[in-house]
Amino acid sequence: MRSSVIIVTYNGKNYVDACVNSVLSANSTDLEVIVVDNGSDDGTVDFLKDKYKQIKVVALDKNYGPAYARNKGVEVSEGRYLGFLDNDTLVDPNWENEAAKALDSDPNTGIVQCKLILSKERNKLDYVGEYIGQNGFLVQRVKAGELDNGEFNESVPILAAKSAGMFIRKETFEKIEGFDKDYFIYVEETDLGWRSWLAGFKAVYIPASVVFHEFGTSTVILGKSKNNYNAKFHGTKNYILTLIKNLEGGSLARILPIHLFLWLGLAWYSLLRGDYKPFLWIHQAIFWNITNLESTLIKRKRIQGIRTVSDHDLFRIVMRKKELSYFLAKVLKVHKVGNAEGFVKTK
Numbered sequence: 597m598r599s600s601v602i603i604v605t606y607n608g609k610n611y612v613d614a615c616v617n618s619v620l621s622a623n624s625t626d627l628e629v630i631v632v633d634n635g636s637d638d639g640t641v642d643f644l645k646d647k648y649k650q651i652k653v654v655a656l657d658k659n660y661g662p663a664y665a666r667n668k669g670v671e672v673s674e675g676r677y678l679g680f681l682d683n684d685t686l687v688d689p690n691w692e693n694e695a696a697k698a699l700d701s702d703p704n705t706g707i708v709q710c711k712l713i714l715s716k717e718r719n720k721l722d723y724v725g726e727y728i729g730q731n732g733f734l735v736q737r738v739k740a741g742e743l744d745n746g747e748f749n750e751s752v753p754i755l756a757a758k759s760a761g762m763f764i765r766k767e768t769f770e771k772i773e774g775f776d777k778d779y780f781i782y783v784e785e786t787d788l789g790w791r792s793w794l795a796g797f798k799a800v801y802i803p804a805s806v807v808f809h810e811f812g813t814s815t816v817i818l819g820k821s822k823n824n825y826n827a828k829f830h831g832t833k834n835y836i837l838t839l840i841k842n843l844e845g846g847s848l849a850r851i852l853p854i855h856l857f858l859w860l861g862l863a864w865y866s867l868l869r870g871d872y873k874p875f876l877w878i879h880q881a882i883f884w885n886i887t888n889l890e891s892t893l894i895k896r897k898r899i900q901g902i903r904t905v906s907d908h909d910l911f912r913i914v915m916r917k918k919e920l921s922y923f924l925a926k927v928l929k930v931h932k933v934g935n936a937e938g939f940v941k942t943k
Contacts, residue, residue, distance in 0.1 A: 598626040599692055599763070600675030604665040605683040606634040609643055611810070612683040616648055619681070624692040630654065630673060632665040661780035662759065670766075670774060678769055681807065682760040686715060688806035695763040695805040698751070706768035706797025707789055708805065709754055710761035715808040719744055722809045725754030725801040726786070727916040732839050732855040733923055734786065735916045737801075749803045755914040756789020756799055761807030764788070768797045771902070776837075776895070778888075781826055783834035790842045793914070796904040828874045832859050832881035840885070841896045847907040856882070858923060 601619055605612040612631060619629055629651040633641050635658040644653050654668055670678060677699055679692060695708045712722035721744050727735040734755075738748060757764075762785070772791040775784050789799045836859075839852055859878055866874035885892065 597628060597674040597676070598696055599624065599677040599679050600628050600630060600670075600673035600766075601679040601681060601692070602630045602632065602666055602669035602673065603681045603683055604632045604634060604662045604669070604759075605636065605640055606659055607636045607638045607640070608683045609636070609638050609640045612640060612644070613647070615681060615683050615685055616644070616651060618686040620648070620650070621689070622687055622692060623689045624696075627679075627692055628652065628674060630669045632656065632669040634659040634661070634665050660777070663775040663779045663781070663784040664777040666759070667774045667777060670769060673766070676766050677763050678766050679763045680759040680761075682809065684715075684810040685760055686808040687761075688808075691761070691805045691807055692763075695802060698800065698802045698805070699763065699765055702800075704796070704798055705800050706765050706792040706795070707757050707799035708763040709757035709799065709801045710763075710805040710807040711748065711801070711803040712758065712761050712807050712809045713744065714741065715810040717741075718808065721748065723758050723760065724748045724803070725752070725799075726756055726758075727914050728755050728790075728911070729923065730851070730915065730917045731858065731920075731923060732835065732851045733858070735918055735922075748801075751803065752801050753913050754789075754799050754801050755793070756786045757801075759785050760809045761805075763805075764792070765797065768792050768795065771795050771797075773898075776841075778837070778891075779834045780830050782830045783838055787834070787838045787841065790838065791899055791902075793905060793910055794842065794899060794903045798913075824873070825877060828877035829881050832878045833884050835859075836882065836885045837892060840889075840892050841899050844900075844903075844907045 603612060603615055616629060616631065631644055631651060632654045633656060635656050641653060641655045644651065652672055654672060656665060656668065666680060677696055679695065691710060695710065698708050699705055709725045711724055714720045714722050721738050721742050722740050724737045726737065729735045772795050775788055779787065792799055839848060839855060843851060863875045863878040
């Protein structure tokens with residue numbers, strides 16, 4: 597089996613139906629489709645089992661978050677490559693063939709980022725990979741919704757891919773121990789890509805592999821309040837966790853204080869504007885990292901033990917320095933719209 601395509605869904609029966617149908621209609625023949633249901637109560641599991649006899653359905657008893665669910669999908673997979681799709685995606689017929697071609701041609705490529713295009717406006721981009729900024733926050737190569745004028749039609753190395761459309765070599769996935777289930781949601785893909793680099797496998801954006809993504813459906817399914825909580829609590833928690841796990845000691849001492857300062861700035865900005873919930877969520881996230889520091893340091897020891905590249909050499913490839921105003925603008929956007937695009941990849 598060449599590829600196993602894993603789709604995680606939660607109360608998105610209509611979305612995942614279209615996604616599965618799109619994958620099964622593609623030009624790839626040597627793949628399997630695995631849907632992991634995160635405890636939906638909209639009849640998704642029975643619907644999929646009745647309609648698609650040729651796919652595997654893994655039904656979880658509650659919503660464990662996408663990181664844990666993807667790992668459960670991998671457990672039953674048979675492919676040497678693992679494809680991940682969000683449930684609100686449709687694929688180009690040659691999307692898997694092009695990703696597999698890139699992985700076949702270079703054994704040092706561990707992760708492939710597909711070119712993500714907005715499903716309803718197919719002349720506009722959703723996502724084409726990410727870099728890391730000098731203060732530990734993500735720098736997106738393109739802002740969601742920008743016109744696709746062809747400037748992102750070249751393959752380039754990136755820090756990490758987005759699960760709405762990506763592939764990873766199963767050998768790489770197993771070596772770096774998969775997604776960290778403690779993330780629940782947000783930044784888990786960044787952590788995966790970062791660990792892939794440290795283990796000696798690069799992440800590459802491949803524009804010939806195209807996926808169409810309906811941006812922002814998590815807000816529709818979860819509601820704005822839940823999305824706000826996830827972005828502020830899990831976003832803060834997971835960013836800090838990622839830095840502690842993956843940075844070398846010198847880099848950590850330099851970057852983490854600035855990083856914390858920006859999160860705390862967002863917390864106090866929210867409070868001064870009369871919104872106390874983000875203030876509490878961000879502080880709870882910082883406290884989570886303090887109380888779980890022992891287990892995080894155990895993970896850090898394992899990750900640093902497989903390191904094959906220094907931060908200096910890695911950052912020459914995947915770091916893009918930006919003015920502080922760039923990140924402050926994103927802080928204000930997080931407060932205003934309740935997601936963390938650019939800080940935390942939206943689903």
